[in-house]
Amino acid sequence: MDSQIRSSPVAVSTSLSASGIRWDLSDLEPDADQARRDFDELLARSRDFAERRRGTIGSSGAQGLRELLDELDELTQDVSRVHFYATAREHTDAMDAETTDLATLARDRAADLESLLLFVELEWIALDDAEAEALLEADELEPYRHRLRVAREEKPYVLSEGEEQALNARRPAISAWESLHGRELATLTVEFDGGSGPEPHTIDRLLSYIHHRDRDLRLAALDVLYEALDGLADVQASCYDAVVGDRLSVDRLRGIPDAMWPTNQRNELDGEVVETMIRAIEEHYPLGRRWFVRKAEALGLDRLLLADQYAPLGGDRRVEWSEAVAMVDDSLRDFHPRLGDIFRTCLDRGHVDAEPRPGKVGGAYCNSVSKTVLPYVLMNYTDQLRDVITLAHEFGHAVHGTLSLERQSYRSYHTGLALAEVPSTFAQLLAVERLIDLEEDPATRVMLLADRAEGAMASIFRQTVMARFEMQAYAARGEGKGLTRDRLAEMWIEENERYYADSIELPEGYRLGWAYIPHFIHVRFYTYAYAFAHLIAFSLAARYREDPEQFAPAYLDFLASGASKSPRDLLAPLGVDLRDPQTWAHAFAEFDRCVVAAEEAVAELDAA
Numbered sequence: 001m002d003s004q005i006r007s008s009p010v011a012v013s014t015s016l017s018a019s020g021i022r023w024d025l026s027d028l029e030p031d032a033d034q035a036r037r038d039f040d041e042l043l044a045r046s047r048d049f050a051e052r053r054r055g056t057i058g059s060s061g062a063q064g065l066r067e068l069l070d071e072l073d074e075l076t077q078d079v080s081r082v083h084f085y086a087t088a089r090e091h092t093d094a095m096d097a098e099t100t101d102l103a104t105l106a107r108d109r110a111a112d113l114e115s116l117l118l119f120v121e122l123e124w125i126a127l128d129d130a131e132a133e134a135l136l137e138a139d140e141l142e143p144y145r146h147r148l149r150v151a152r153e154e155k156p157y158v159l160s161e162g163e164e165q166a167l168n169a170r171r172p173a174i175s176a177w178e179s180l181h182g183r184e185l186a187t188l189t190v191e192f193d194g195g196s197g198p199e200p201h202t203i204d205r206l207l208s209y210i211h212h213r214d215r216d217l218r219l220a221a222l223d224v225l226y227e228a229l230d231g232l233a234d235v236q237a238s239c240y241d242a243v244v245g246d247r248l249s250v251d252r253l254r255g256i257p258d259a260m261w262p263t264n265q266r267n268e269l270d271g272e273v274v275e276t277m278i279r280a281i282e283e284h285y286p287l288g289r290r291w292f293v294r295k296a297e298a299l300g301l302d303r304l305l306l307a308d309q310y311a312p313l314g315g316d317r318r319v320e321w322s323e324a325v326a327m328v329d330d331s332l333r334d335f336h337p338r339l340g341d342i343f344r345t346c347l348d349r350g351h352v353d354a355e356p357r358p359g360k361v362g363g364a365y366c367n368s369v370s371k372t373v374l375p376y377v378l379m380n381y382t383d384q385l386r387d388v389i390t391l392a393h394e395f396g397h398a399v400h401g402t403l404s405l406e407r408q409s410y411r412s413y414h415t416g417l418a419l420a421e422v423p424s425t426f427a428q429l430l431a432v433e434r435l436i437d438l439e440e441d442p443a444t445r446v447m448l449l450a451d452r453a454e455g456a457m458a459s460i461f462r463q464t465v466m467a468r469f470e471m472q473a474y475a476a477r478g479e480g481k482g483l484t485r486d487r488l489a490e491m492w493i494e495e496n497e498r499y500y501a502d503s504i505e506l507p508e509g510y511r512l513g514w515a516y517i518p519h520f521i522h523v524r525f526y527t528y529a530y531a532f533a534h535l536i537a538f539s540l541a542a543r544y545r546e547d548p549e550q551f552a553p554a555y556l557d558f559l560a561s562g563a564s565k566s567p568r569d570l571l572a573p574l575g576v577d578l579r580d581p582q583t584w585a586h587a588f589a590e591f592d593r594c595v596v597a598a599e600e601a602v603a604e605l606d607a608a
């Protein structure tokens, strides 16, 4: 599932134009009863598959393996369809008893199905190199070749079956630390007066005030947040210490040489490429600082406090759902009619759920279900300009999923996170450019330009600060130092000061800013993928502007190629060479252009 959960900047508004824009899930399943029957049938099919195929991966020849993988591809798509039906209902109707029962069944079944089908990967990895190489050469395996090759990269680090089982058996104990971390955050509520009297506030709701116009409210919300974090920082640090310690111990047993290797492998990026990118980003931290100084002037302040970082500049206006749809349609269609067609078809078939309502999850995501079902998009449309950008972002995922599922096997359609966020960020940049060009109100243009620049800073600079913080944490833990709250606070402040320097004043309470970031617990070094995707999307946007006729068909081919090649090979036809440091310079030129545009618009508005 492609997902980007963003905290919504506004409380739920009274007049919402997207009311009634709800999913029609009938392309997935007619009802819960049929979904239950399908889960039973899938379990039976998977058992039968396992009985027939277990032990044959190395002995059935290229044609036999092809037939096995085709059958598995069908099976996993059916699992994806039924499973997403259960998830989609849970995400939009959490209060319904039938829905929660089905979601519980789906979780149990998913675990059963996974363990039944796991033998395919294990047997494939267990083949010796010569056998595997001979199979990979065969034409029959072309639709699966690249993914099969990538899977074998883990081979040197796989342990004996008994050792793997022992490692698996202590999984629940580690999950308990992860759950505790999440539960502490999810259940934390504090009394806060956001303007309509004191009310219990969750962390997400407190954080949403950083976009508020009222400075006192912004400052007060963050103060209350840090105060609340003080009570749970010891627990959060203990959870993080346990999880990082465990990961490093397992890495040592497996012989994994570098704490970033598992993430880089999943993203199919060389450690060297990632490090070169991160250094280039750090060299450009002054670009962010230049903007913060300019922003302080625009707000009439000597210097920004952390709570002012995302304070709105300029004006804002409401955007009706129908206008948002037209805007995203035009933006995609302008690039290539095929993308506009996919967008319209998804909407017409009821594959978009945009209405905010009780019992529905926050944030936004796109799920590209299978080769026979069009993607489903969930978001919470609150009539804000920012929501138009979210709609474009999610449809960047949807057109990627649709085109790549048309041409690739199911196994080969979905890329690692770093590349998966490229088409969504690119679609978002196209839509923003269009919104800026068409916006007549100068104050609203300023808001859009500032939001674009600050969004890039959040993805590129902030996420890199987080990745560097994690590197410090893994290094310290690897040297046998415990990750206490004070040690984490020191690392956190050090990395943040490298970015902000004296352009933004960090409050004392921000020492605990690491304590509410879930990524650190769930997937190590997850955050750099956002920086990567945003920079690559910037670079692609610049190339598109230079030569739209050449670029658009090559880009469609890139989308349709899915995960059938490495990111390096996928991006090369678009003129992006991941090994060339100039790639990052090119992306930063585009980033700089966005900051300059924002600075100029702010200056014009000040002068007017």
Ligand SMILES: [Zn+2]
Binding pocket: 002, 003, 004, 393, 397, 421, 424
């Ligand atoms: Zn995304």
